Amino acid sequence: MAARAARGGHHGVSIEDVAEAAGVSTATVSRAVRGLPRVSETTRQRILQVAAELGYVASSAASGLATGRTRTIGVLAPYVDRWFFYKALEGVERELHQEGYNLSLFSLDSRTRERQRTFTKTMVAKHIDALLVLCMALSMEEIDELRRLDIPLVAVGGPVEGCPSVGIDDVKAAALATRHLLELGHRDIGILHGQDDDDDLNFKVPALRVDGFRAELERHGVPFRPEWEVNGNFTLASGAEAFDELWARPGPKPSALMCASDEMAMGVVLQARRHGVRVPEDLSVIGIDDHEFSSVMGLTTVGQDPVDQARSGTRMLLDELTGKTGAVRDVGAGFELILRSTTAAPAAR
């Protein structure tokens, strides 16, 4: 056979090489390098020494094959170039490498409509011990497929049917943002929310935030105004477009806008100012997230911490893998109102 051998064995310092050089068996080397008991301290030192000299590093394929574990966890995300996702990714990365685990990234956006296959083909391919799903629109079949993987699963940043998740309570967060506007005295409040994509996709976040918004309005006896509802896609550009759309519609304008993401909120603020609509004098704007640009922009928002959410999700996965069954469970993440300068009491009309 000789796959590697044929390649000249140029870089193949194997456990056997170490064993030979140290004058012990491979079993002992294995115990020694993994810090297992049943090796005398002197032997261990000698082995470690030799291993270092030879530049030995265990083959993950081999140990993976022998143990059935890969020491890598997968992260499934719809995008990696959007705020919540790259922040969360950073969090997973940090938690993981600290434990010597590897991170395997799977990005499945809606473009990739041949997802079904990708799913099983590549990831199930047993190279991951656990999977962290970042707030994704998933069909029920896809969710089922994930569950069939039979590995620890956790969702971060949005609920996934039948899978423990860590994230903020979107209804409450949206309600908090809305309440701030109401308490300022606003009654003419519009909403810029994310879109519900395809309905068959199990992605609830946008709808939950709208729910929180409407509930809070109702609680204060303020009517929901459909003509002030606009659809965005969480990006800055869509926020700017939303402003244009709203202002192009006939009729009175809202005095405040609650946006489902900071990026959209910033788009609104920028576009509003460009069109001579003063923020917050003429229009109050509040977002959700606390994007790293928000403080410089002076954006009032309901902040959340994706890095932390991801770390916590990762930790649960890791714990589960190290035997602590029940480690993975639903966890509510924190969020708080951050007052800055894009909201103020409405001008007298």
Place this chain on the structure above:
Amino acid sequence: MAARAARGGHHGVSIEDVAEAAGVSTATVSRAVRGLPRVSETTRQRILQVAAELGYVASSAASGLATGRTRTIGVLAPYVDRWFFYKALEGVERELHQEGYNLSLFSLDSRTRERQRTFTKTMVAKHIDALLVLCMALSMEEIDELRRLDIPLVAVGGPVEGCPSVGIDDVKAAALATRHLLELGHRDIGILHGQDDDDDLNFKVPALRVDGFRAELERHGVPFRPEWEVNGNFTLASGAEAFDELWARPGPKPSALMCASDEMAMGVVLQARRHGVRVPEDLSVIGIDDHEFSSVMGLTTVGQDPVDQARSGTRMLLDELTGKTGAVRDVGAGFELILRSTTAAPAAR
């Protein structure tokens, strides 16, 4: 022994199971599922059918061990939550999954000062067939270590000593931005650049952009003014701080500022406006990158495309792995001046 067996074999549909069910040998199954020749079409269909029914997926550990290949490539990045990096990551991801490869992410920021170990320990651990380095500050020892990996290597977004790289010509890009300011008539031009981190780290991008800036100034006979030079770290916040610092210094102010990144440029624009300094009337600002926020912000910039650069780097790696030696080489990426509304001729003084 029975690692897997002990686990109950609950999810272990092995090649042997398929072979048995299909009434052929494992060798034939292997050929069939991998689409190799030397299998009759009818047999192949039958095997594929059976494999699908059983939900068979090859163990990557096993095939990796047998072939010496893992079908995953590594990406080494200092951050994942910064523009260039998450964009590039998106590019790598897209190119890779399209080919059925996996992406293993290693994020090594400066915080992680126990990098040395992480390097060899985890990544060299033979789970990657090739490595793409995203514009990182690396020490010479680290670079050497990477080279010793003896796998295809490519850098994206910045030169890495002794390693082919794809990216823009930073000197020329900075010169282009500077020239635009000069041609507008500016003579009092400041620069906001990235910092050179530790000097022992091989991270040239900031310095190259300064070089381009100074060279272009010189070419036009305009003096370089050290009092208008500020240090940033590529982020929006650092751009805002830089503006404050510059405006706090005694003496005359520049009429234009060339920023080494769009994020910093936006920070400057936002902070300037907040302090009543009009852009571009009082101050022209140009960036480098073409961040997704730049068009809405109206920021004039020299645009580059990290997604594309990353895809191209990835493709070279993949080509190299499929036998096309020499596929990995230095490639210059495109960049272009994008005129928007943060630059204008200087006001008469």
Place this chain on the structure above:
DNA sequence: TTGAAAGCGCTAACAT
């Protein structure tokens, strides 16, 4: 405390 040896699931000669 240490070693021998049997796999883990797959691939690749080599034979048929």
Place this chain on the structure above:
DNA sequence: ATGTTAGCGCTTTCAA
């Protein structure tokens, strides 16, 4: 076109 077989490099009983 298909089967046999010997590993790939590690882990893990089990015995010493």
